Amino acid sequence: xxxxxxxxxxxxFISPICxxxxxxxxxxxxxxxxxxxxxxxxxELVTDIILFAYPKESNAHFDISFRHTLSNVExxxxxxxxxxxxxxxxxxxxxxxxxxxxxxxxxxxxxxxxDEFVFVNKGKEGKEFHLSKEIDVQSIDMMxxxxxxxxxxxxxxxxxxxxxxxxENFNYPQVTPYDAEDIAKLIxxxxxxxxxxxxxxxxxxxxxxxxxxxxxxxxARNDDGLAVGYFAVLKKTDSNIAEVGEAVVSxxxxxxGIMSKMMKRLIELAREQKLAGLYGKAVTNHPVSQKVNHxxxxxxxxxxxxxxxxxxxxxxxxxxxxxxxxxxDFLPLFTPNKATVYLPAKYRDILAETFTELDIPVExxxxxxxxxxxxxxxDLSINYSDSTSLLVVNxxxxxxxxxxxxxxxxxxxxxxxxxIFLDLPLQNAATPQQFNKIKxxxxxxxxxxxxxxxxxxxxxxxxxxxxxxxxxxEVYSQFGKKIKKLIADEYH
Amino acid sequence: MSIIESRKSKDTLKVKVLxxxxxxxxxxxxxxxxxEIGKLEIDLSHCKLLDSEAIIFMYQWDKSxxxxxxxxxxEILFEIIEILELRDIWQLNxxxxxx
Numbered sequence: 325x326x327x328x329x330x331x332x333x334x335x336x337f338i339s340p341i342c343x344x345x346x347x348x349x350x351x352x353x354x355x356x357x358x359x360x361x362x363x364x365x366x367x368e369l370v371t372d373i374i375l376f377a378y379p380k381e382s383n384a385h386f387d388i389s390f391r392h393t394l395s396n397v398e399x400x401x402x403x404x405x406x407x408x409x410x411x412x413x414x415x416x417x418x419x420x421x422x423x424x425x426x427x428x429x430x431x432x433x434x435x436x437x438x439d440e441f442v443f444v445n446k447g448k449e450g451k452e453f454h455l456s457k458e459i460d461v462q463s464i465d466m467m468x469x470x471x472x473x474x475x476x477x478x479x480x481x482x483x484x485x486x487x488x489x490x491x492e493n494f495n496y497p498q499v500t501p502y503d504a505e506d507i508a509k510l511i512x513x514x515x516x517x518x519x520x521x522x523x524x525x526x527x528x529x530x531x532x533x534x535x536x537x538x539x540x541x542x543x544a545r546n547d548d549g550l551a552v553g554y555f556a557v558l559k560k561t562d563s564n565i566a567e568v569g570e571a572v573v574s575x576x577x578x579x580x581g582i583m584s585k586m587m588k589r590l591i592e593l594a595r596e597q598k599l600a601g602l603y604g605k606a607v608t609n610h611p612v613s614q615k616v617n618h619x620x621x622x623x624x625x626x627x628x629x630x631x632x633x634x635x636x637x638x639x640x641x642x643x644x645x646x647x648x649x650x651x652x653d654f655l656p657l658f659t660p661n662k663a664t665v666y667l668p669a670k671y672r673d674i675l676a677e678t679f680t681e682l683d684i685p686v687e688x689x690x691x692x693x694x695x696x697x698x699x700x701x702x703d704l705s706i707n708y709s710d711s712t713s714l715l716v717v718n719x720x721x722x723x724x725x726x727x728x729x730x731x732x733x734x735x736x737x738x739x740x741x742x743x744i745f746l747d748l749p750l751q752n753a754a755t756p757q758q759f760n761k762i763k764x765x766x767x768x769x770x771x772x773x774x775x776x777x778x779x780x781x782x783x784x785x786x787x788x789x790x791x792x793x794x795x796x797x798e799v800y801s802q803f804g805k806k807i808k809k810l811i812a813d814e815y816h
Numbered sequence: 817m818s819i820i821e822s823r824k825s826k827d828t829l830k831v832k833v834l835x836x837x838x839x840x841x842x843x844x845x846x847x848x849x850x851x852e853i854g855k856l857e858i859d860l861s862h863c864k865l866l867d868s869e870a871i872i873f874m875y876q877w878d879k880s881x882x883x884x885x886x887x888x889x890x891e892i893l894f895e896i897i898e899i900l901e902l903r904d905i906w907q908l909n910x911x912x913x914x915x
Contacts, residue, residue: 335840342836342865367867371839417901429868429900436899
């Protein structure tokens with residue numbers, strides 16, 4: 325989260341919030357035209373809330389949150405005003421021409437000026453509007469061409485390749501902002517334009533994340549300084565763990581153990597930085613990433629079906645006919661304090677077994693008393709490019725099932741989602757009972773997400789909307805296969 | 817900070833929008849429109865952002881028998897007019913003074 329504001333229902337705040345939004349967009353790398361349009365979209369939404377959401381309250385407030393990734397900006401506006409559905413207020417140009425009725429004009433502009441506009445009805449807990457815009461990556465070609473033009477011709481990797489060199493002959497320093505350009509070049513040489521993380525083509529963006537300490541990485545160089553490999557973890561913003569996110573070895577330097585050396589060094593660095601654990605989302609259309617994780621004692625804890633679109637990996641099979649499922653492999657870096665967990669009976673055995681596999685100490689309690697919160701608190705994030713959504717339950721209120729159902733319904737009505745994932749807090753005594761209440765919502769098991777939010781353990785469930793052939797999902801580890809079998813039994 | 821500067825002269829109100837043209841700006845302009853005003857000149861030279869509240873206000877003013885002239889409207893205004901399908905039914909009077 326970049327920023328969060330609570331705004332009074334007062335038109336005088338429209339301009340200040342627009343000024344902030346416009347400048348924030350520019351800082352995130354959005355170009356001026358798109359920043360203008362995205363800000364106008366927010367202006368429309370805020371105006372609508374001010375005019376219509378609270379007709380009888382003058383002291384009401386609403387919330388605006390700003391968050392960005394390297395390739396996307398997103399604004400989430402939440403309010404608990406009168407029930408409202410933007411789909412029932414569509415702009416009708418004929419009606420406007422005949423009757424001068426502009427109803428829905430603002431929402432038409434919002435839809436045109438955002439890449440994604442999602443309305444989430446949370447029932448009694450109000451409404452959320454998600455506005456998102458991709459950061460333009462069309463200039464990659466131009467940037468790389470310019471970068472080449474400005475620099476003297478470099479020797480190709482083949483020209484300076486030294487076939488005799490093995491992993492131990494390379495250096496593995498921690499990545500610094502100065503390595504940004506070499507990383508971008510390495511990604512380009514290896515994947516051309518097929519690498520999924522577009523931001524890795526931008527030296528400036530890599531530099532920003534390294535300066536911001538969001539990323540912890542290792543770069544492999546030969547004695548001449550040529551970068552031949554890069555491996556990084558991305559720190560999670562809501563917990564002290566990091567995702568093994570970016571890995572590349574130049575094709576001419578593969579099969580020499582460089583990836584393994586980098587992983588080993590990365591684990592050392594993560595321990596030095598007191599990260600509680602590392603996790604990887606390893607694709608299942610081929611087992612290579614899972615094998616590497618397994619070699620370094622990662623434990624498979626969950627299988628997320630249809631988690632990502634089918635991406636073409638350099639050197640790997642491109643004819644995979646369905647969305648790619650991923651295995652969550654987790655490596656605790658320290659033994660966490662013993663936590664008390666409340667496991668739903670249906671998954672008690674597999675969850676307890678997963679904790680044992682991970683060597684994470686827990687005390688399993690049954691039938692504990694609990695008190696519900698006044699209101700349910702569920703965080704929602706949408707991955708627009710992968711067509712998935714993650715709901716994280718922070719608190720259960722008396723209306724939990726209704727709120728969750730409303731959120732799922734409104735999400736599904738607007739987005740062509742492949743999967744919705746739901747994280748339930750295992751250290752909350754209400755979870756077993758609330759789990760039983762949502763059994764009709766169509767969620768099946770995904771697995772354990774240890775230490776995933778605020779250093780606490782979660783049960784991940786999944787609801788799948790796309791057809792999958794589970795035989796095409798390759799799971800490498802024995803324990804991962806056990807999780808897959810349980811999921812397969814529920815999926816069919 | 818002021819939102820607009822305005823000056824009345826007989827039946828004309830000249831308004832300079834100093835920042836964004838939104839609901840607040842619209843309400844400010846409306847509050848200065850007295851009965852004798854029939855011509856409205858809006859200088860948008862310093863306006864970066866304008867939303868549908870601005871467009872609807874100007875359209876309704878223009879279509880209710882009054883006169884409207886805009887100075888240096890930003891490009892986004894024309895895009896909004898296009899999106900709201902107003903182009904064919906609204907002949908907008910405007911003057912470009914920027915080179």
